[in-house]
Amino acid sequence: MLTELAIRDFAIIDDVSITFTNGLTVLSGETGAGKSIIIDAVHLLSGGRGSVEYVRHGTKKAEIEGLFTLDSDNQPLLDTADIYGVDIQDGMVVLHRTITAAGKSICRINGKLVTLAILKEFGKYLIDIHSQHETQSLLNADNHIQLLDLYDEKAISQTKSEYTDLYEKLTTLQKRYKELSENEREITQRLDLLTFQKNEIEGANLVPDEDKQLEEERSQLANFERIYTSLQDAYNALYGEQRGLEWLSTANQALQNSREYDSFIAEKAEEMSNHYFLMEELVYDLRSYTETLQYDSGRLNEIESRLNEISHLKKKYGSTVNDILEYLGQVEEELEEITHKDTHLTKLEQQIADTREDAYLEAKQLHDLRQKAADALTEDIHHELKDLYLEKASFSVSFNTSEKSGETTKLHRNGFDVIHFRISTNPGEPLKQLHKVASGGELSRIMLALKRLFAKHQGVTSVIFDEVDTGVSGRVAQAMAEKIQEVSNQSQVLCITHLPQVAAMADTHKLIQKYEEEDRTSTTVEELSTDDTITELGRMITGTKLTDTAKDHATELLELADNYKKQHG
Template sequence: MLKELSIKNFAIIDELTVSFEEGLTVLTGETGAGKSIIIDAVHLLCGGRGSQEFIRHGAKKAELEGLFIISNPSHSVFKKMTDVGIDIDEDTIILRRDINDSGKSVCRVNGKLVTIGILREIGASLIDIHGQHESQELMDDKAHIYLLDQFAGEELKVVKEAYKELFAKYKKWKKELAILTENEQQIAHKIDLFTFQVEEIQEAQLRVGEEDQLLEEKKKLLNFHKVFDKMSSAYEAILAESRGLDYIGTAMADLKDISDVDKNMHELSENVSSAFYMLQDAAYQLKNELDEMEYDSNQLLVVEDRLALIQTLKRKYGASIEEILQYQEKVQHSLDQLVNRDEQIQRMTEKIRQIEIDLELEANDLTDKRKIAASLLSEAIMEQLQELYMEKATFSVMFHESLKSAYNENGLDELSFYISTNVGEPPKALTKIASGGELSRMMLALKSIFSKHQGITSIIFDEVDTGVSGRVAQAIAEKIAAIATNSQVLCISHLSQVAAMADQHLMIKKEVAGNRTFTMLEEVTDEKRAEELSRMMSGAEITSTTLQHSKELLKLAKNRKKVLRNA
């Protein structure tokens, strides 16, 4: 649910923070007071199109921030956030959007900078805004199949997952078959390219770890003279006449002569003897190394040429010898497929044919389950419409058999919602309904059903009750309150019947101070609530009759809400 909304320098709002409660929150106020501005702010906060025109006159930027509390840990929004690397703080999500006077936006989710696209995707999982003239998911023919599948529940979901797994294999094989059946010229070019690449890598006879060995050898060759000189100097220092080993030999002999006389000298004599023989061995090893050392300038050229070849191959095929060899295996596999493509085509065609047989079975199973769900949905919608005094309306899910073509992620079905609002008129696509009052009631009927399945945490209705009155107004009020039992609902309304059903009633008003206009917001409770309902009924003048009627309306609404929540 949307727990708190903060708005600063937005339209005629200077600075405003409002907390929302669970259930139904109704926003009322005079026309032009700024009710729709609140909804506009939420719309932009969730990724709607913005511009510098929204910035309050004289300010550099508009600031919008919303705090959402999501109690369901498996809500789809958390996966979306994880997929884009946004940290999740238990059940809290904070959306923020700043609109600069240049028209550009800075968007954040839980403090992380995101694109407007990511903000819009996350916002769509949290808020569903519906205005009387605004295109929504329910008014999109392409979305109807997804809504029906949500309504159908777990049984269809299991079948659909099995179908989608099979469909993924089907797409993979179709793609590979398409590659193999390209025109001959393209295939010939690919064969030539792949053959050249494989031969080039094979001729290099690369070995894993070879580059490190070559680099080490190059280092030694480049420093040959330095190494030779230092080793020769070390050998001379140890073993040449009157050098280190001669002096240590004299010390060894002297200590050995007195080790029998002084026991303390025995261990010292052995240590010196060990040092003498170790240095002698080291000198012999140095001599052997020096005798074998021979500078070969051609070998340095060989090493450098080999390293240059490896660098060339790395630029073409991979960042390391391991990656180059992996690329060779991949290209060799593709080359084998192309060279033996006739056999491959025959085998793939047969696999695709077998998958299509299974796909058809799964797709038909999907269709059967969707038709059962469509019948149940139609009954549920018809029941909702009757409660909204549209007894003559008929609703159906139309399966467009003539539009069936290739398999897609939804099977073979093409469908849309159809409705007829008057006796004797043929059903028409839901998207073609024009009457404002009928559209409002139809939308509420659909929302009553789908709000339980869509997972949206908050639904906003922006004056969807326009054009209705009397018993229809009361029915709409109860329907909105019923939707609020499954989702948080924020509703802008001019109907006292809707306001009476609110769990939270906020009144918006406009004030002028210092030659500037300000939008103010006040929570209406107790006696003031009855006064606001009375004003909504009669206008500016509140009479004892309208006040009494308002109190009765609030009492009736309280009883009706108890019934709805216990239903």
């Protein structure tokens, strides 16, 4: 969830820091006080398009920073962090966005500089902003198939994973078939290149790990004098009269002479004897190895020449001799494939046919599972819409497929289904795609019903509603308030509202106000106490003068909301 939000020099905001908690946080205030500006700031923090117009007049830059704490099950975001090398510790993510007066945009995630596109990738797992003027994922028909799969993820995920693996295998085979069967000129050129590479590598007569062995031998010859001197010095220090080994022998003999009289001496005499024999063996090894050393300047030149030859091949085929030999194996395999192209094309055709049939069967099973999920989703949506006084509305999941048989059906990454959510809000009207629903009030309720069902599946930590209750009142307003509160049971919700019914449901109520100081307008954010909340609700009810009746009504609203939350917590 969004835990802390800091905004500096952004529009009419001078410097504001806001702490958020779990549950439902309501932001209210007079029109123009800066409520939507705060949401704009959060939108930019999640990768939205910036503008120099956001930079407060007379300042050099606008800065927005948000601290998010993650649930342990937000695996998609953690996977995204691994992909882009962002370090996440203690389940905390800090998004930072700076927009300069010159129009530059600087983005950071946990202190790491990132592109706007990467910031947006993170933002989609952290924040979902829903407003009447924002194109949302729920309105985007391309996302409907993903939402349906999420709705019954437990039943669908395994089949979908198996289909995805088969589809990727199929596309790889089809790509290879196309490469082999098309453009004879390119294939001939490729054949010539591979033949040249094969001959060049084979002509070098490489041996596995040859480069490592040669580099070690070169190091030995290049430092022959130092190595020989070190061995001689060590040997001379240990062997000979009045040298190390002779003194060790003297010490060993001294202990051996008295070992029968003292258990400690006996123990140490045994240790001393072992060490002496080890050192004696070491001295012999030093002498033997020294006698094998020979300096050959001609051999050093041979090694340098061979390493230069290998270095030339490394620049073209791999960073080590083993990599070059592995590449040679790939070249030989591709050469064999091209040389016997017709045989391989026949083989690929069979592999494609078999894989496609397997993929089709998985896609068919996926389609059947989605049909069941669609029926359950439709029933749930109708229930939600009824709660929002759209009991005459009709919702359906439209399956547009060309499914005929395993060979003719067009497969894509999600199977052969093309899915759209459709709705009709009045009896007798045809079902239409969501974004074509005309009424703002109806669209708000439809979106809220969908959000209520999908909030727990989308895995977004913070859901933001920006005046989604515009155009509704009375019992519909109360129903929407209850639905927003239910969403907050699954995700943190920040809600800008002018409706007292929605504001009364808040777990935390923050008042946005603007003031003038030294001919400059600024915005403040204040968390309201219970008494202040009653006053603010009363203002929202009357819109003008605060009356005792309005305060009584506000108190009653809070009591009703509290009872509702206790019953549906």
